[in-house]
């Protein structure tokens with residue numbers, strides 16, 4: 001794709017390794033502590049630093065995003081491959097949890113559980129979290145999965161050897177092997193669109209504005225505004241992946 | 256391709272509970288089971304050989320070279336299951352050209368080469384150098400030239416040079432032991448470091464892999480020794496068998512304790528993933544883990560070998576029991592790898608459901624491919640034993 005990889009070269013790696021102790025101490029004293037919700041950014045970097053927000057309260061499970069994503073990004077139509085999908089959570093009065101995602105929610109949902117048995121029900125759209133400390137980037141043996149300078153986790157199709165280690169390492173099930181390209185694939189945050197100043201396809205089509213795309217460094221922007229006005233959480237925070245996908249109204253049942 | 260879709264279609268109908276939609280496809284199949292299995296056999300066989308050399312265990316002399324050649328035969332093919340499971344096998348060399356220093360898998364190529372080139376080949380070469388030179392003089396025809404090439408032009412057989420061969424060989428063995436630990440401990444780390452997967456993520460994983468590797472390697476060398484003796488129609492030295500079995504017994508105890516510790520730790524801590532993992536163990540893994548790995552592959556061998564430490568029945572009976580035990584242990588360790596690799600992918604990372612695994616026969620991830628990568632090293636071993644017969648070495 002010709003995008004600059006922010007992963008350091010071997011030489012830089014050695015250099016930084018030798019200076020590691022000093023740097024660690026310096027960051028400890030110098031930098032303010034970054035909480036879980038706002039993932040830490042690489043120090044001294046400029047330009048946008050992208051993240052994503054999802055408002056669970058607004059999602060109606062129409063599946064348009066999942067559909068648009070498949071069309072926009074050449075994701076196979078078969079029901080085994082998704083860059084984004086929607087999960088329907090239904091908690092029954094007896095406390096049991098039912099989760100469904102037929103065809104990733106592309107065709108929408110119907111509630112099969114009778115109304116009177118339902119305690120609460122909601123939809124959770126999922127996609128790549130564009131983790132700042134992503135396990136997938138960490139494990140890729142050849143560096144085919146990498147961070148773009150804007151904080152987007154991307155895949156170099158011409159480089160991936162298809163070992164699938166990253167698929168194992170992603171805690172969120174975001175990756176699949178593209179059956180035609182025979183390399184790994186996942187949400188690219190519609191890099192080709194956002195580079196041109198457009199919104200990702202899934203954000204564009206969402207009828208309720210449940211999906212918010214934005215620059216975390218733009219303090220006046222829509223994403224920071226969303227984070228300020230809502231109580232947001234990321235998925236599986238205990239894994240410390242530095243996820244930049246923030247959910248409003250994330251219920252404890254969601255994993 | 257259509258086949259693949261049909262397979263996934265069938266898998267979709269077998270889902271239990273909820274899994275992430277991308278999890279229908281199980282990504283690491285039987286070849287990724289074979290890979291740590293084969294590497295484990297290498298490390299185990301080598302460690303047994305080193306024991307003999309470094310600690311000077313004289314009784315094990317007849318198995319020393321068998322163990323080294325076994326290690327070499329399996330090491331030569333160890334990467335092939337991995338490479339053939341890639342979706343882009345043609346790009347495999349990229350691991351060596353542009354490795355990502357943060358990736359556990361990227362280091363494999365280097366650990367492998369170090370072990371193959373520096374440790375095993377050198378050790379075997381120094382060990383056989385004198386015989387190779389002598390054979391290159393005695394043999395006729397093509398074989399003469401094969402040995403000649405293997406001498407790489409060094410024909411010096413002076414007592415001093417032989418003395419040096421021994422010294423260097425010893426030194427390589429000493430370097431080789433930590434290398435063997437590295438080779439297999441590292442394979443355990445590939446799994447143990449995946450924090451997304453609670454069935455894998457454990458600091459004990461490298462250690463467990465290491466000890467199970469030793470168990471399987473020792474069992475394999477024991478079997479090869481018995482089979483080779485049978486084919487050559489020579490009497491099996493019961494002292495050798497008893498000693499190997501004793502090692503097998505001790506290492507098996509350590510291996511069993513480590514695995515038990517790992518499980519007890521999981522049960523006692525009972526983290527978020529506890530429910531799904533206990534369902535996994537009592538359900539989908541009950542046969543491969545409970546019956547094969549634990550009962551047949553561990554408890555029965557432990558019992559039999561333990562009994563023989565106290566009471567020794569007739570040679571004939573012991574021989575047969577050792578044979579069966581060796582076999583059971585090898586199967587048990589294979590399924591240990593299976594339970595880790597396949598077992599770790601059977602439950603969803605949402606912890607809300609299960610997929611299943613259906614072994615396919617053909618294709619790059621199929622059973623036949625796996626069998627191929629298990630049979631080829633055995634053939635290589637037969638060839639090596641023919642080319643470098645430990646029993647025909649020229650007495651000093």
Ligand code: SF4
Pocket residue numbers: 127128129130131134135136137153169170171172173174175186241
């Ligand atoms: S969500 Fe998964 S695929 Fe996306 S960056 Fe994080 S670990 Fe990688």
Ligand code: SF4
Pocket residue numbers: 139140141142143144145155159160161162163164165166167184
């Ligand atoms: S499948 Fe491709 S992107 Fe993923 S770890 Fe392997 S080489 Fe890297």
Ligand code: SF4
Pocket residue numbers: 068069070072073083084127186187188189190200201202203
């Ligand atoms: S950002 Fe683009 S690639 Fe990612 S889920 Fe949305 S539409 Fe798909």
